[in-house]
Every structure is written in structure tokens, then in C-alpha cells.
Amino acid sequence: xxxxxxxxxxxxxxxxxxxxxxxxxxxxxxxxxxxxxxxxxxxxxxxxxxxxxxxxxxxxxxxxxxxxxxxxxxxxxxxxxxxxxxxxxxxxxxxxxxxxxxxxxxxxxxxxxxxxxxxxxxxxxxxxxxxxxxxxxxxxxxxxxxxxxxxxxxxxxxxxxxxxxxxxxxxxxxxxxxxxxxxxxxxxxxxxxxxxxxxxxxxxxxxxxxxxxxxxxxxxxxxxxxxxxxxxxxxxxxxxxxxxxxxxxxxxxxxxxxxxxxxxxxxxxxxxxxxxxxxxxxxxxxxxxxxxxxxxxxxxxxxxxxxxxxxxxxxxxxxxxxxxxxxxxxxxxxxxxxxxxxxxxxxxxxxxxxxxxxxxxxxxxxxxxxxxxxxxxxxxxxxxxxxxxxxxxxxxxxxxxxxxxx
Amino acid sequence: xxxxxxxxxxxxxxxxxxxxxxxxxxxxxxxxxxxxxxxxxxxxxxxxxxxxxxxxxxxxxxxxxxxxxxxxxxxxxxxxxxxxxxxxxxxxxxxxxxxxxxxxxxxxxxxxxxxxxxxxxxxxxxxxxxxxxxxxxxxxxxxxxxxxxxxxxxxxxxxxxxxxxxxxxxxxxxxxxxxxxxxxxxxxxxxxxxxxxxxxxxxxxxxxxxxxxxxxxxxxxxxxxxxxxxxxxxxxxxxxxxxxxxxxxxxxxxxxxxxxxxxxxxxxxxxxxxxxxxxxxxxxxxxxxxxxxxxxxxxxxxxxxxxxxxxxxxxxxxxxxxxxxxxxxxxxxxxxxxxxxxxxxxxxxxxxxxxxxxxxxxxxxxxxxxxxxxxxxxxxxxxxxxxxxxxxxxxxxxxxxxxxxx
Numbered sequence: 139x140x141x142x143x144x145x146x147x148x149x150x151x152x153x154x155x156x157x158x159x160x161x162x163x164x165x166x167x168x169x170x171x172x173x174x175x176x177x178x179x180x181x182x183x184x185x186x187x188x189x190x191x192x193x194x195x196x197x198x199x200x201x202x203x204x205x206x207x208x209x210x211x212x213x214x215x216x217x218x219x220x221x222x223x224x225x226x227x228x229x230x231x232x233x234x235x236x237x238x239x240x241x242x243x244x245x246x247x248x249x250x251x252x253x254x255x256x257x258x259x260x261x262x263x264x265x266x267x268x269x270x271x272x273x274x275x276x277x278x279x280x281x282x283x284x285x286x287x288x289x290x291x292x293x294x295x296x297x298x299x300x301x302x303x304x305x306x307x308x309x310x311x312x313x314x315x316x317x318x319x320x321x322x323x324x325x326x327x328x329x330x331x332x333x334x335x336x337x338x339x340x341x342x343x344x345x346x347x348x349x350x351x352x353x354x355x356x357x358x359x360x361x362x363x364x365x366x367x368x369x370x371x372x373x374x375x376x377x378x379x380x381x382x383x384x385x386x387x388x389x390x391x392x393x394x395x396x397x398x399x400x401x402x403x404x405x406x407x408x409x410x411x412x413x414x415x416x417x418x419x420x421x422x423x424x425x426x427x428x429x430x431x432x433x434x435x436x437x438x439x440x441x442x443x444x445x446x447x448x449x450x451x452x453x454x455x456x457x458x459x460x461x462x463x464x465x466x467x468x469x470x471x472x473x474x475x476x477x478x479x480x481x482x483x484x485x486x487x488x489x490x491x492x493x494x495x496x497x498x499x500x501x502x503x504x505x506x507x508x509x510x511x512x513x514x515x516x517x518x519x520x521x522x523x524x525x526x527x528x529x530x531x532x533x534x535x536x537x538x539x540x541x542x543x544x
Numbered sequence: 545x546x547x548x549x550x551x552x553x554x555x556x557x558x559x560x561x562x563x564x565x566x567x568x569x570x571x572x573x574x575x576x577x578x579x580x581x582x583x584x585x586x587x588x589x590x591x592x593x594x595x596x597x598x599x600x601x602x603x604x605x606x607x608x609x610x611x612x613x614x615x616x617x618x619x620x621x622x623x624x625x626x627x628x629x630x631x632x633x634x635x636x637x638x639x640x641x642x643x644x645x646x647x648x649x650x651x652x653x654x655x656x657x658x659x660x661x662x663x664x665x666x667x668x669x670x671x672x673x674x675x676x677x678x679x680x681x682x683x684x685x686x687x688x689x690x691x692x693x694x695x696x697x698x699x700x701x702x703x704x705x706x707x708x709x710x711x712x713x714x715x716x717x718x719x720x721x722x723x724x725x726x727x728x729x730x731x732x733x734x735x736x737x738x739x740x741x742x743x744x745x746x747x748x749x750x751x752x753x754x755x756x757x758x759x760x761x762x763x764x765x766x767x768x769x770x771x772x773x774x775x776x777x778x779x780x781x782x783x784x785x786x787x788x789x790x791x792x793x794x795x796x797x798x799x800x801x802x803x804x805x806x807x808x809x810x811x812x813x814x815x816x817x818x819x820x821x822x823x824x825x826x827x828x829x830x831x832x833x834x835x836x837x838x839x840x841x842x843x844x845x846x847x848x849x850x851x852x853x854x855x856x857x858x859x860x861x862x863x864x865x866x867x868x869x870x871x872x873x874x875x876x877x878x879x880x881x882x883x884x885x886x887x888x889x890x891x892x893x894x895x896x897x898x899x900x901x902x903x904x905x906x907x908x909x910x911x912x913x914x915x916x917x918x919x920x921x922x923x924x925x926x927x928x929x930x931x932x933x934x935x936x937x938x939x940x941x942x943x944x945x946x947x948x949x950x
Contacts, residue, residue, distance in 0.1 A: 149801065183604050235809060241808075246552040381814065408785025
């Protein structure tokens with residue numbers, strides 16, 4: 139009998155996917171659904187970037203070079219230098235989104251059955267990439283009660299085996315919003331140097347740090363061969379649909395391996411590279427404006443959540459996510475109930491249950507991730523929906539006090 | 545010590561890559577190099593397709609749906625129905641070029657160490673995809689002396705083992721230009737049904753058949769669950785840089801598996817889908833014009849090649865490639881010599897040595913692939929260069945007559 143491959147069967151479905159039909163059904167019933175479940179920014183894509191594509195004079199839309207247009211790679215190197223990351227165009231491979239950079243990193247650094255240490259909770263697609271590449275994710279749990287700070291470095295060290303090849307972190311973090319400190323990153327770097335591990339740093343949310351300076355893995359010294367930055371323009375310029383990212387490393391052997399995986403797909407998207415290149419023309423205060431907007435939303439969201447009985451949430455220092463513990467038995471059940479059984483003023487809210495962000499079974503059951511990708515007015519209404527919902531939700535066996543401080 | 549993964553080391557470098565520095569050096573010396581080595585069409589991308597992107601009103605360049613925009617998938621289904629392929633939008637997953645469709649097919653149909661039977665010579669990137677996915681390619685050799693027709697079906701049958709999961713063919717073929725007949729495809733289909741194999745059909749060059757009707761794997765009956773069409777707009781609309789392709793199958797379990805691999809990278813390129821969608825507005829005779837142009841080039845190329853002493857070449861029925869056997873000891877050496885030691889009227893020509901298209905070591909040593917992606921005038925000059933080069937090339941130990949009829 140014809141069979142789908144084992145890896146095809148093992149691939150996870152995105153956690154959002156299960157809830158989508160319930161959201162669709164709610165909309166069909168005329169209910170307004172506020173989407174706090176996805177990391178799709180509502181901020182306008184800079185019109186000058188779109189104009190760069192729209193005004194380009196193209197006769198034949200040819201393959202771009204495998205590593206991306208040289209002019210774009212040079213401008214991207216300039217951008218990196220502006221944020222204190224000292225690289226040249228040769229250190230950059232342009233990818234189809236941050237996703238392809240993650241894929242190239244796992245393929246180039248690890249063999250099937252090799253181990254990749256990742257602090258959990260983590261971006262759900264990492265699980266999919268690990269299944270696709272045959273790599274085993276070894277999680278180290280970080281805790282909401284500690285604001286999702288880096289777990290003690292001994293926790294990482296204890297999990298290193300002869301199969302451990304790399305450590306993957308995301309800073310500012312999706313889903314927690316946590317921004318790793320320089321001291322934390324130095325600890326991780328030292329660990330990687332000590333044990334010959336790659337340090338893969340997903341920095342998709344670099345521009346969005348609200349409470350202090352941002353530290354890139356590439357700001358660390360003495361470990362150039364260990365460090366790979368996985369990047370994307372998706373969140374930075376609100377251009378998720380462009381599918382332009384980058385695989386950045388000074389390790390020449392690794393860059394060469396990634397290049398060979400890149401040759402397989404010939405070239406990254408062509409039109410979108412023109413858009414990405416035009417980012418170099420943005421005014422210097424571009425990020426100040428978007429950052430101020432996100433920060434206002436974060437502050438509103440944290441303030442509202444903390445005012446809800448039994449809700450616990452740390453203040454996330456970056457990205458545009460808040461993780462919160464809710465006073466319910468199961469956020470999976472609660473999130474579905476929000477869509478199929480609750481409305482407030484004919485409105486409701488869609489959240490991401492956090493269990494999909496944990497590799498350890500059972501963790502995150504009472505947590506949700508919320509993306510602040512709506513303007514403050516809409517966000518305020520969405521949070522009122524949540525507050526009203528929590529006040530009447532029946533699925534709660536554990537007393538609020540115990541949940542909140544568990 | 546830090547090491548690149550074994551698969552990263554095992555990945556092949558594109559065969560063009562080795563010759564590129566010699567071409568660059570020739571250009572630096574002021575030599576005009578005619579590129580017959582790559583499948584990058586020179587035909588204009590339809591301006592109306594580019595205009596669709598350029599006139600689009602985009603505020604936020606959002607992720608598109610994972611499977612592609614529904615409107616594009618519906619129009620693509622219409623296109624398929626027009627070419628006699630009866631599918632619906634649900635049977636289509638939009639991919640980042642044909643490359644990603646190949647990747648999804650290997651990942652969804654085969655496990656590591658499973659076997660994939662492929663007639664050789666074949667598109668060089670298949671080797672890269674097999675290394676990346678851990679799949680073993682089992683080649684069945686087709687021969688220039690037979691015009692690269694399908695080898696006897698028994699040759700395929702003999703290679704089937706308990707690990708064989710799929711058969712991959714490309715029609716019209718890259719690199720041979722051969723167009724498989726309905727009878728050949730029926731044989732392959734029967735074989736796949738008899739042995740529970742998938743039939744993966746790379747149809748990137750569907751529109752370019754010069755000597756009769758084109759038959760798609762999806763024109764075959766009674767094997768819907770076995771057949772996957774791997775497609776792309778790259779060659780069809782001269783839009784290689786768009787990176788838009790499609791994974792097409794009526795096998796629901798397989799489509800679901802491919803969808804999960806697609807979720808991993810969130811969405812296919814967004815802007816380029818607008819361009820692809822606008823293909824539905826092209827005049828009905830669009831392909832007649834491009835096809836007539838390619839056919840004139842093919843006829844010119846075959847006529848000129850056959851007039852060169854010792855050169856043997858079949859008439860390719862489709863795509864835009866000609867495979868020829870040259871009266872030289874090693875085409876690898878000859879192609880480099882063309883770039884570093886030969887000029888005619890301060891011009892030379894870059895060709896693809898064919899050994900990179902064979903999996904069996906030693907095959908294709910005296911063959912080259914030439915892409916007719918230049919206008920007839922340039923093509924004529926390029927072929928004169930080749931003719932002059934062959935007349936003076938010293939690297940020939942075997943008498944011409946023996947080579948030509950070996």
C-alpha cells in the first residue's frame with residue numbers, strides 16, 4: 139500500500155491550525171474575532187520599500203545569485219555594522235525568510251539524531267524543523283515565575299552529550315518576549331566554546347527591545363566560528379510576506395555548507411530582495427516610531443492583564459509577545475471556548491495556547507501567548523473580552539490563588 | 545573541534561560553479577562569453593505580470609496563507625484544466641519555486657535511506673535534494689544514441705527493492721530535451737501501480753514541446769494516488785526570479801504531509817504570487833509566440849551541431865536544451881579550455897559538461913548540455929565559436945569517427 143513517509147506523518151501541525159476552524163465559524167456567525175494568536179504585525183510596511191519593487195525596471199525576472207544580490211548583501215552588511223555587528227557581505231547568505239536560515243543552520247551544523255539544546259518555551263516551528271531535519275531537540279525549561287530568564291547554565295551543561303552539536307536561542311524571544319542579557323549570552327558562549335558547540339541565534343525581533351540595550355550573539359567576542367545569526371526582515375520592517383531572511387556567520391566552512399544547501403533551491407525570492415534593499419533608505423528614526431508604538435501596546439497589555447484576578451504575567455522586555463498564566467485548567471480548552479461559546483458585545487479574542495511552545499509534555503497548560511499586533515484601542519477591547527471571559531469561564535477546578543502562584 | 549555536518553560536507557557544489565571563475569576571468573580579459581550553460585531564459589517576462597505586482601495596493605505585506613493565496617490557487621487550477629489536467633485548488637500547494645516542490649515530494653514520500661529511481665542523465669539539483677533528504681538515487685541510464693528515450697521498463701523493474709518508494713522523471717526533460725510519449729508514461733504508471741510507488745513528475749518545461757502533443761503524468765488514468773506533479777512558473781513565463789512553483793496531487797494524505805512541511809516555512813513568497821496570478825490574463829496565443837521562438841533556436845542549434853565533424857546530437861522534442869556528444873576526450877577539460885585558452889574573434893562560449901547530470905561515475909564525459917536561451921543571431925555566433933574551437937582543440941586522443949559512433 140502507498141504510504142506517506144514516517145517523517146511526513148511525524149511532522150507537527152501548527153498549533154494555530156486546530157483552532158482556526160472555530161475562529162472561522164465564529165466569524166460566520168457574525169462575531170468579531172480579535173487575533174492575538176499570530177505574529178503578523180499590523181504596522182504598515184514602509185511605502186518606500188514597496189515603491190522600490192513597484193518602480194523597478196525589470197525586463198526579465200531572472201534568478202538572483204544563490205547567495206542573494208551583491209548590492210543587497212552589501213547594504214545588509216552596512217545595516218549590521220550600524221547595530222554593532224561587524225560582518226561583510228561575504229558573511230551573509232540571503233534566505234527565503236528566517237525559516238530557511240533556520241533550516242540551513244540545522245542542516246549544516248547537525249546530522250540526523252544529533253542533539254540541539256533549546257530553552258523552552260520556544261517558537262513552535264523549531265519542532266517542525268527538527269522533525270524535518272532528523273535533529274533531536276533537548277529542551278531546558280525556563281519559567282514564567284522567573285520571567286523566562288535563562289535557566290542556570292548548569293542545566294544546559296548537564297544535558298550535553300556526545301551527540302550535542304548546537305544550542306539554539308531566540309532573543310528577543312518568541313514566545314516569551316524575554317531579552318537575554320549580555321551576562322547570560324556570555325555564559326552560553328563560554329559553554330559553546332568549552333564543548334565545541336554552535337551557538338545559533340534567532341534574532342528576528344532585534345529592533346524591538348523596550349527596557350535597555352539589545353545584545354546580539356555577534357556582539358560577543360572570541361567565538362566567531364561558533365556563532366550563526368538567523369535573521370529576517372519579516373518583523374523588522376513588517377514585511378512577513380516578502381520571505382527575505384539571512385544566514386550570517388564568519389565561519390567559512392559553515393557558510394560554504396549553507397551555500398550548497400542554498401544552491402539546491404537556486405536563488406532566494408527576487409522581487410522581495412529589491413524591497414529589502416530599499417530598507418537602507420529609511421529615515422534614521424524609523425525604528426523609534428515603531429518601537430514606541432509596540433512599547434505602548436506592551437505596557438497596556440501588561441497593565442490590563444495584571445489587573446485581572448488570578449492572571450500572572452512577567453513584563454516582556456522585547457519582541458511583541460506576552461506570555462501569561464491564566465486561572466483556568468487548560469488554556470487549550472479555554473481558547474476553543476473563547477471562540478465557540480463566548481462573546482462579549484458580539485466580540486471575542488483568539489489566543490495561542492502555550493503548550494505548543496514546550497517540548498516537555500504537560501508544560502504550559504495554563505499559559506497563553508498573546509501578540510500585541512493590534513492598535514491600542516483594539517487591544518483594549520480585546521483585553522476587555524478576555525477579562526469578561528475569565529470572569530464567567532466554567533472550566534476551572536483549581537482555586538485561583540493556587541494557579542497564580544503555582 | 546567544531547565540525548560541519550556530514551550532510552553539509554556531502555552536499556555537491558553545482559557543476560557550473562567550478563567553471564564560473566574561468567568565465568569571470570575571460571570577461572575580465574575583455575572576451576565576450578556566450579552563456580549556453582544555464583537554463584535562464586532571455587525571453588521577456590510578460591509585462592502585464594510584472595505590472596500586477598507594480599500596481600498592487602499593499603499596506604502591510606502580510607504572510608500569505610501557507611498553501612498560497614486561494615485566488616491564485618483557483619486560477620492555477622483553471623490553467624491546469626486548460627492543459628487537460630483536472631485538479632481543483634485543494635489539490636495545489638504553492639511552493640517557493642519548483643525546487644521547494646521537489647523538496648516537499650522527497651520529504652513526504654520517502655524516508656532516509658529509501659530509494660528513488662531516476663532516469664539519467666537528470667537535473668543536477670536532484671542529487672543535492674537526495675543528499676539533503678537522505679534519499680538514495682538509483683539511476684537508470686538513457687542513451688544519447690537513442691535520443692534519451694525511456695530505457696526498457698525491465699531496467700526499472702530490476703532496480704526495485706523493498707526500499708524503493710518513488711520514481712522521479714522530468715518531462716520535457718532537463719537536460720536532454722526528451723519528451724516522454726504517452727506509451728512510455730503508461731508503462732511507468734503501470735509499474736508504479738504494480739509496485740506501490742509514487743510517480744513524481746517534474747513538468748517545469750510543459751509548454752515547450754515542438755514535435756507533437758505533450759503528455760502530463762496527470763493525463764494518465766487510474767493512478768491518482770500515485771502521481772505528484774512538480775511544477776514552476778520559472779520557465780513557463782520566464783520568471784525564474786519569482787520563485788513560485790506548485791506541488792500538485794490528488795492524494796490527500798500526501799497533500800496533508802506536504803502541507804505540514806510547508807507550514808514550517810509559514811508561506812510562499814507573497815509579491816511573486818501576485819505576478820503569477822496575473823498569468824491568467826495573458827493572451828491565448830502567448831505560448832505560441834515563445835514556443836515558435838524556442839523552436840527556431842532548437843532547429844538552428846541542431847542543424848549547426850550536426851554539421852560539425854564528429855558531433856552527434858539527437859533532436860530534442862522539448863524544453864530548451866540540447867545534449868551533444870563532442871569529439872573530445874573530456875568535456876570537463878574542453879569547457880574549461882574554451883574559457884581559459886580559446887577565443888574566436890575575441891568571443892567564446894560557456895557550456896555545461898554533462899557528467900554532472902549522471903549519477904553513474906564515468907558517464908557523460910564526452911557530452912555537454914547547451915541551453916538555447918539566446919536569440920538566433922547570438923546563438924549562431926556562439927555555435928561558430930564552438931565549431932572553430934573543435935577544429936583546433938588539442939585534447940583529443942580518440943579518432944573522431946570512433947567517438948561519433950561509440
